[in-house]
Amino acid sequence: MAILEKRIETFAIASLIIALGTAVACTQAPDRDKNSWMAATAQPEGPILPALPFDRILLYDEMPRLLQGWVAVRPAIMEVHSIGHTPGGRELWFVTITNLATGPAAEGDPG
Secondary structure, three states: OHHHHHHHHHHHHHHHHHHHHHHHHHOOOOOOOOOOHHHHHOOOOOOOOOOOOOOOOOOOOHHHHHHHHHHHHOOOOEEEEEEEEOOOOOEEEEEEEOOHHHOOOOOOOOO
């Protein structure tokens, strides 16, 4: 059962990273037409985000390094915090993507 739980946890984290990669890519081109997917996902000049491998599932130890690598490249829009531990003692990472120049991320119900 522990192997299944680890695989489910790894899959959930990998899904989150794919979603984050898309969100980060969409915030990388502020001066381009946001209605165009190609413009939103184009790599801007400057540092390149560490690549998310799509040919395998990341190991748990690789995940924080990838997230911290993204934060190092885009500190103005991304924060990573530990919000606790799993029953097995692994850290639970919480990622916030927002324009930190306009203030902290909204808390609570945005509506």
